[in-house]
Amino acid sequence: MSNKKALVTGITGQDGSYLAELLLEKGYEVHGIIRRASTFNTHRLDSIYTDPHFPKHKLFLHYGDLADASNLSRLIGKIQPDEVYNLAAQSHVRVSFDAPEYTTDITATGTVRLLESIRETGIKPRFYQASSSEMYGLVQEVPQKETTPFYPRSPYGCAKVYSYWVTVNYRESYGMHASNGILFNHESPRRGETFVTRKITRAAAHIKLGLQDKLFMGNLDSKRDWGYAKEYVEAMWLMLQQPEGDDYVVATNETHTIRECLDVAFARVGLDWHKHVEIDPRYYRPAEVDLLIGDYSKAKKKLGWEPKTKFKELIELMVDADLKLLSDQLAGKVRRAE
Amino acid sequence: MMPSALITGITGQDGSYLAELLLSKGYVVHGLVRRTSSLERSRLRSLYRNPEVYGKTLQLHYCDLEDATTLRRIITKISPSELYHLAGQSHVGLSFEIAESTVDSVAVGTLRLLEIIRDLSAPPRVFHAASSEIFGRPSSMPQDEQTPMAPVNPYGASKAFATQLCRIYREKYGIHIVNGILYNHESPRRGENFVTRKICRAAAAIRLCLQDELLLGDTSAQRDWGDARDYVRGMWQALQHPTAEDFVFATGILHSVRDVVDRAFSEAGVDPGRHVRQDDRLLRGAESTSLVGNPVKAERVLGWKRETDFDGLIRWMVQAELADLKAR
Numbered sequence: 001m002s003n004k005k006a007l008v009t010g011i012t013g014q015d016g017s018y019l020a021e022l023l024l025e026k027g028y029e030v031h032g033i034i035r036r037a038s039t040f041n042t043h044r045l046d047s048i049y050t051d052p053h054f055p056k057h058k059l060f061l062h063y064g065d066l067a068d069a070s071n072l073s074r075l076i077g078k079i080q081p082d083e084v085y086n087l088a089a090q091s092h093v094r095v096s097f098d099a100p101e102y103t104t105d106i107t108a109t110g111t112v113r114l115l116e117s118i119r120e121t122g123i124k125p126r127f128y129q130a131s132s133s134e135m136y137g138l139v140q141e142v143p144q145k146e147t148t149p150f151y152p153r154s155p156y157g158c159a160k161v162y163s164y165w166v167t168v169n170y171r172e173s174y175g176m177h178a179s180n181g182i183l184f185n186h187e188s189p190r191r192g193e194t195f196v197t198r199k200i201t202r203a204a205a206h207i208k209l210g211l212q213d214k215l216f217m218g219n220l221d222s223k224r225d226w227g228y229a230k231e232y233v234e235a236m237w238l239m240l241q242q243p244e245g246d247d248y249v250v251a252t253n254e255t256h257t258i259r260e261c262l263d264v265a266f267a268r269v270g271l272d273w274h275k276h277v278e279i280d281p282r283y284y285r286p287a288e289v290d291l292l293i294g295d296y297s298k299a300k301k302k303l304g305w306e307p308k309t310k311f312k313e314l315i316e317l318m319v320d321a322d323l324k325l326l327s328d329q330l331a332g333k334v335r336r337a338e
Numbered sequence: 339m340m341p342s343a344l345i346t347g348i349t350g351q352d353g354s355y356l357a358e359l360l361l362s363k364g365y366v367v368h369g370l371v372r373r374t375s376s377l378e379r380s381r382l383r384s385l386y387r388n389p390e391v392y393g394k395t396l397q398l399h400y401c402d403l404e405d406a407t408t409l410r411r412i413i414t415k416i417s418p419s420e421l422y423h424l425a426g427q428s429h430v431g432l433s434f435e436i437a438e439s440t441v442d443s444v445a446v447g448t449l450r451l452l453e454i455i456r457d458l459s460a461p462p463r464v465f466h467a468a469s470s471e472i473f474g475r476p477s478s479m480p481q482d483e484q485t486p487m488a489p490v491n492p493y494g495a496s497k498a499f500a501t502q503l504c505r506i507y508r509e510k511y512g513i514h515i516v517n518g519i520l521y522n523h524e525s526p527r528r529g530e531n532f533v534t535r536k537i538c539r540a541a542a543a544i545r546l547c548l549q550d551e552l553l554l555g556d557t558s559a560q561r562d563w564g565d566a567r568d569y570v571r572g573m574w575q576a577l578q579h580p581t582a583e584d585f586v587f588a589t590g591i592l593h594s595v596r597d598v599v600d601r602a603f604s605e606a607g608v609d610p611g612r613h614v615r616q617d618d619r620l621l622r623g624a625e626s627t628s629l630v631g632n633p634v635k636a637e638r639v640l641g642w643k644r645e646t647d648f649d650g651l652i653r654w655m656v657q658a659e660l661a662d663l664k665a666r
Contacts (some may be wrong), residue, residue, distance in 0.1 A: 013375040068439035102405035
């Protein structure tokens, strides 16, 4: 077992919670940064606290914020992590059009605050930056790989491109072991409810159980490369175990439309989505991205990583999880709205 | 036309009660919410799930107090008749750990808001939620609207800064801004890491054999504790008054943490002696003195009344915890 220490920003999110579980299983001491809020926001970590096979005494949560530079420096100096995973961000593309300044402050400037904190403390942790397929935006080639030029189409995408380059720059300028994982869309039952796959699987479960009738959607022809988040966090860890920092595309190399997602999700519960879905132009993005599809051959070759759970299986496992969650809620077993 | 109000901090204890109050008075209520990856808006759940309310008379907008451009766009678009500014990192103990972001949200966030309001052709009436923590180590007991500020923690210092700026913008630009200097006010919606809620929850959990021990810091610490519902009614009353002034909202009565423990455990029917222990790690560095407020001005000028006393407050909170834990 390892006695390494990892620091995870964004630990309360989908990826952060899966990564924390993975690292704890590997024997790491895991430190997470959480934002202060007047409501508890750590429910994705519940399984760590309730499942006895996770060593919960090795999980430490600290209040902090990527906007708070002094607190970040103090935490890094105190924890002295061997590995830092920067997963925190304002990560919703549509919201980044509504709140671009805040998105930039956290998603772009937050990364350089973290890198600067690391540089100043003088410790040399390995650094993982959660880069995104949204950096490709108006795609310059299909499929996209590590050498494909970026053309971001949202404030979120622009901020992620900055973070990508500043990570490369700290690797080249200061010899830091820093890596970018360019992750294409990755989903799970823990995906936020406002993201399209989860919105669909959750609605399918609600409609099946008679709690909802209509589902309002944007552009059904949008295509994405969707993988399973639980497998993607393994790629993050693998990147930091390599002798040198580098950049990798993590994807499935398959693309599917929102329409197909509706097909699979509603078929799983034995319903016809055409009877329930209505188009609402408010859900259209101001600037839509093109055909995002990722070529993960470098990750396969160098990290030995490849996706196992493909589109249909992924959507079905999400529908099943939402059905179970909802049934438990109706039976009074789970109180939380999520 | 229906009056409209904008609430910053609508997902918090006060924001949620205030939203309910204003909706019941026929307002269209707009709230600012921070984007998070989980939709944790538990205090607004009943409103949120009501299709007659959510998206109609209650509208939520993604915005952070750090984000000046978004703040400006939303306020200009809504152009509310009243603005209740309740948002900010509000935990005193944590304000030592996350000082920079506390000051940014509480102090600079208020300044950003004032700067936007200043530019509006028809500025709203503004209620600023100031805090008894601005008095810190006060020169007089009880404190009133004239007591000099002497904060002793980053949260109090930020609130003092924001309170002074509100006074300055009121005088300099003639904006209708009220500072409500709020003493501690509690409810079943209080954050779980605040002491009253922590005690009431523990008393209920011990009663139901779900917990065995409660660890507390200094139980001799005294506070002036009221009922949050009374305080949000005070906020609304303060903005209906024709002139913009500052008001202290308090009960004028001190109780110790020990008193909360005794009341709560007695309400739950358990013996505190067997379950409560002091933990020195929970002691605060620089403790504020026993702050107690004089609410005479709010009572006289606004006709503000409190409907719940200390015993009634703790009873309500313990019963709510018992009901909640039993429902699980």
